Amino acid sequence: MVRIAEVRFAGINVTPKTNWSFVEVRTEDGRTGTGECTLANHEAALEVEIARLDAALRGADARDRNAVTRVLVHAPAGLVRHAALSALEQALWDLAGQEVGVPIWRLLGGRLRGRVVLYANINRGVAERVPAGFAAAARRAVDDGFTAVKLAPFDPFVWEDAAEPAQRAAYAQGLERIAAVRDAVGPGIDVMVDCHWRFSAGGAAALVRDVARFDLHWLECPLAEANLAEIRRIRSMANDRGMRLAGAETLAGLAGFAPVIAAGAYDVLMPDIKYCGGHEEMLRIAALAQVHGIEIAPHNPTGPICHAHTVQVCATLPNLGRLEVQFGETPLFFGIAAGTVPAISGGAAPVPELPGLGAGLAEGVAAERPWRPMGSPWLDPRLG
Secondary structure: OOEEEEEEEEEEEEEOOEEEEEEEEEEOOOOEEEEEOOOOOOHHHHHHHHHHHHHHHOOOEOOOHHHHOOOOOOOOOHHHHHHHHHHHHHHHHHHHHHHHOOEHHHHOOOOOOOEEEEEEEOHHHOOOOOHHHHHHHHHHHHHOOOOEEEEOOOOOOOHHHOOOHHHHHHHHHHHHHHHHHHHHHOOOOEEEEEOOOOOOHHHHHHHHHHHHHHOOOEEEOOOOOOOHHHHHHHHHHHHHOOOEEEEOOOOOHHHHHHHHHHOOOOOEEOOOOOOOOOHHHHHHHHHHHHHOOOEEOOOOOOOHHHHHHHHHHHOOOOOEOOEEEEOOOOOHHHHOEEEOOOOOHHHEEEOOOOOEOOEEEOOOHHHHOEOOOOOOOOOOHHHO
């Protein structure tokens, strides 16, 4: 038996707008497994939820993942609960690999590839939110070896306020930002656009028509997943214009993804290992998606532990597209970590060979850089 001695929360501030959140599981034999549960602006709720898990799980067997990390789509605490459980599951896999001396991907059935192709999410690496700022960030990513870049160009647009002149101007500037990135990277680089659920169904249809000229690889999360019929209609419009539709980054569990897959809502599903339930739920979701001919491109725009875990599971997925990675936000991506975080340069990440995850948090970093409330979050609270 491998008894759990402690489940603890670690929240770390890395930029004036960004905290990353983690779970560390310490066992009675002195080992520590690490997972990531970053959920912007919900750090206090995460800390409380993880304290509850700590009280419930001390003395439990760390190998009993099925018993202690079961995802319930109807969990009263919602995404906070799912993030805490997903990080706990990640940490337990880290411990399992350490125990037998093999990387996580080996325990998941073995890898299909020795490197995972990445795309650069440039959004939080853009300090000047003008077209030229986005273009410069995209060029930096391409110079670093990436063959695909993603931007989120439409802040502060929200469809509920779309009648206001300032919102119409924000939409027009979003199109200008996309145009600048497309011109900056040229025709040989894939460009993706993340909409963060900013549009109504009618607005999303107009958006598809307006961005068709930019030869996008995909359009992501144009509207909320509550209306699958409308998302399917938008997917058809996008496909007719040579674009994929991508989304579903905040869903949890196979039960959460199954209706989306059955509805044919997306060409590309984006489960996030921080929310979907961890490694095993990611495998189940990917397997069902594969049956329906759907690609998996996991959501991965946050910290180094999420990245390290996602590279492990991506090594095993047959229907994998590219994996997202945050580009240019902060050098602390590597600075807060101990061990080996898979590299993000050259447009790919090597699949690690170290036991377990092969990475964790640097000693004392959470105390040195404690999380702090964000007065100016990246997203309008109405968007999530």
